[in-house]
Amino acid sequence: MEIVREFFSNPYYVQVMTLMGIFLISALGLNLITGITGQFSFGHAAFMSIGAYCSALLSLHLPLPFLLNLVVGGIAAALFGVLLGFPSLRLTGDYLGITTLGFGEIVRVVFINLKVTGGARGLAGIPKETAPWLVLILVLASLAAVYRLQYSRYGRALTAIREDEIAAEAMGINTVRYKIQAFALGTFFAGISGGLFAHLIQYLNPSDFGFARSFEILNYVVLGGLGSIPGTVLGTAVLSLAPEFLRFVKDYRMLIYGGLMVAMMIFRPHGLLGGVDLQRWWRRWRQPREMSGGAV
């Protein structure tokens, strides 16, 4: 317990854990869009930046409460998410991926040029509002939300769209509506996480939210397993804590990440926990005797 107390009294460690929580919220959003609904989205970080800048500007210029700013940031991101949802109706797979990537880059360039967001120099002096306990609560809330979503009729519809969109449509699922909603929800999460990020680091720079960041978050989800919520948690945990440990080999860090991604895709494309149904494990653990099959 001594270790735990010492761990939490070190502000640097607490910051690392808080950041991990923030990225987890974002990753859960991406998991919803790409993992569960099967829509490629390679510009996820752009939505974080929209949420971040919106909430930051509100905090800096208007005397509104922080939580309100946070939510407004999330809604702003979601609005753009809906905007991006529309091309998703007409494009599939790779094309959608490239469009989202392009969108992400355009957002980044726009922010570099906007004077009100400080341009390439960035936005500094954002008040520090993000508290670790707030992030913890939001992480738990996000997890609960995504879980309920995945194991409901709604979630099954999304999964159907992922597996075979035309068949889903034939079964009466309004794919248009569901896809747009998936984008809206996933990007809302991203926007919230962006706002939390802004009010923790107190400094925003457009280059923080480029393709490299989008790819990073994609890695979190893919490593854990696309579509698997515990997978996303695991992936985010491993990959966001690793750089802290790997600072001494930070030159090789990206090399290892890249290689890891290639290896993952070849040997275990479902990710670490993809295809692993934790609910079944849980049931099996609780009632061991009933699960022993017929044969003796």
Place this chain on the structure above:
Amino acid sequence: MNKRYGVLLLAVLLLALAAAGCSSSQQAEQPAAPAEVIKIGFLGAKTGGHAHYGIETLKGMQMAVDDLNAQGGVAGKKLEIVEGDHGSNTSEAANVTQKLITQKVSAIVGDPTTGITLTAAQICQPAKVVLLSAGAVGPGVVEIGDYIYRDTLLDSVAAPAVTKYLANELKWKKVVVVTTTGLPYSEGLTGIFKPALIQNGIEIVAEQSIMEKDTNFSAQVTSLAQKQFDGVVFTGYYTEGALFMKEMRKQGLNQVMVGGDGLLGKELYQLGEKAVEGSMVYAGFAADEKNAAGVTKQFIDKYKNKFGTLPDMFASQGYDAVMILAGAMKQSNSGDPTVFKTALAQTKNFQGVTGNISFDSRREPIKSPVYLLEVKDAAFSVKSVIPVAQP
């Protein structure tokens, strides 16, 4: 390939990550530093586009720390440098500054660039850690708070002095101004040059903008090709400056450029080769071996012996930065920034390597003269030493 081997490979990779992590985190959790050491943080880049500034500043800092420790340290304690390398990346710089503060540094020397100094200052001021930049010359820095300082020759006084020289001595009448958009240093410097140019009767026939990391200037230079002008006022960094000049020569334009210490780096002529011959750079300090005296001469000689070349502005200002901090600490007999910052603000007539430095009531440094360097035969040589009118 056998799936089983693949999974094994993956497991090994992940284990390696974790193992590396555990072992290095043991190292990172050193016990709190012994109270006999005063830590000074270095904030700068050792890699990336700003590497030259950072590496040189660190050299100067290390020389100062070695000198001070040889004399018994400061306020009874030895000095130690804690390095923070942000790789020329602004957001990484914010992280690194935070990390240095967590490691309980008494002061941070950095950043050599205006933009990152602005960012770092926003973090140091509320954290009550002194930040002394040995390179930030743009406006808006010390206004951030009373823990923020610098020992540089400000663009706001140097650029007008240089402009006067361009008008009176070089008889320039028309110029083109090239700004690196998004770079606070460059935007600030352009803002200082423009009124100075107008005041000295020099006409600005065109303005161009580029971005950091651009390599393709063909469009911008083509737009200039039809115009008449005597020179280019380039307010950005050395990489882009060198490439811009090369493009100009490629399109048959022969004018030279003049700029501030953002161009001060050997990469300027390494990358620019013949295209930058004759281009001018001004800086708060240049090693003028012939005329140096006192502590300046000692420093130049020591640097030359150690590194084989002459020191530039960044190394010397880095040296002075540590010395100024040490002076304030000695005066207050404390390594605690909340204590010694008062003595620091009152520093007057400090005989530094880069000249005589005093902090005025706004904590801005007052220094003179400005050195105008020229690229000649792939090296910087002193073209003129221009006295600076104090504001």
Place this chain on the structure above:
Amino acid sequence: MFLQQLVNGLTLGTTYALIALGYTMVYGIIQLINFAHGEVYMIGAFVGLILVGVYQVNFVLAMVGAMAVCMVVAILIERIAYRPLRRSTRLAPLISAIGMSTVLQTGVTLLRGGPNPLPFPHVVEDTVYVLGPVQFSLIQLLILIVAAGLMIGLQYIVKYTRTGKAMRAASEDFETAQLMGINVNRVISFTFALGAALAGAGGVLVGMYFNSIHPFMGVSVGLKSFCAAVVGGIGSIPGAMLGGIFLGIAEVMGVAAGFDTYKEAIAFALLILVLLFRPTGILGHPIQKKV
């Protein structure tokens, strides 16, 4: 002056076209966006630098050398990162591609000792040729001539050789091509190699043109060239050439008009517009989706 900017744009555009061709050919056959292609271009530039700087060869040999190395690199990449994934989901090879590109970027950074730009030595004189209202620098002319030559060569290979025919067959209908006895593995490797040769040549040319290369130069150029390929019509070789040139001119005109800070977004804006209003691109064929 407009014409002069057009020349600048044309030169830039042909470099994009050289790289776009690689993307379009690979996509045409295996429907994969070869994210690592930009890095092949970057490796070409570095190999060119080494050949010219260390071994002091002339620029023709440097280009040939770079092309050869890039072909080998591309074939290796295909073998390691893409072939094992031919039967898996659409996302897997994409992620593998991005991972591969990161590995190459970091690898070269480590070998070079840092991400800083390296100067490309002068191989070609700075002479300027005046043709009426415009002037061409020797290097611009070289780029245009070499690129044109390479593209003509490519068209020849694709249209008149057996392997070229096999490529077209595989791109038309992969499974039937296999049934017809075409060794698709070899065809795919060949396609990768062709694209890489062009990209490698492009890398050397760009290195000479801009005098500066760095390990991440493939990132932005790669993405933009891919956009060019899509705008021109992915899967179509003339489309890639057209798209590349169009993009180069658009970018230079944008900068000349004062929008330098937006120039990275020009490519993506064009891409999104094209995808929304004419998804098959300017010269592309409509794609039928079979159920």
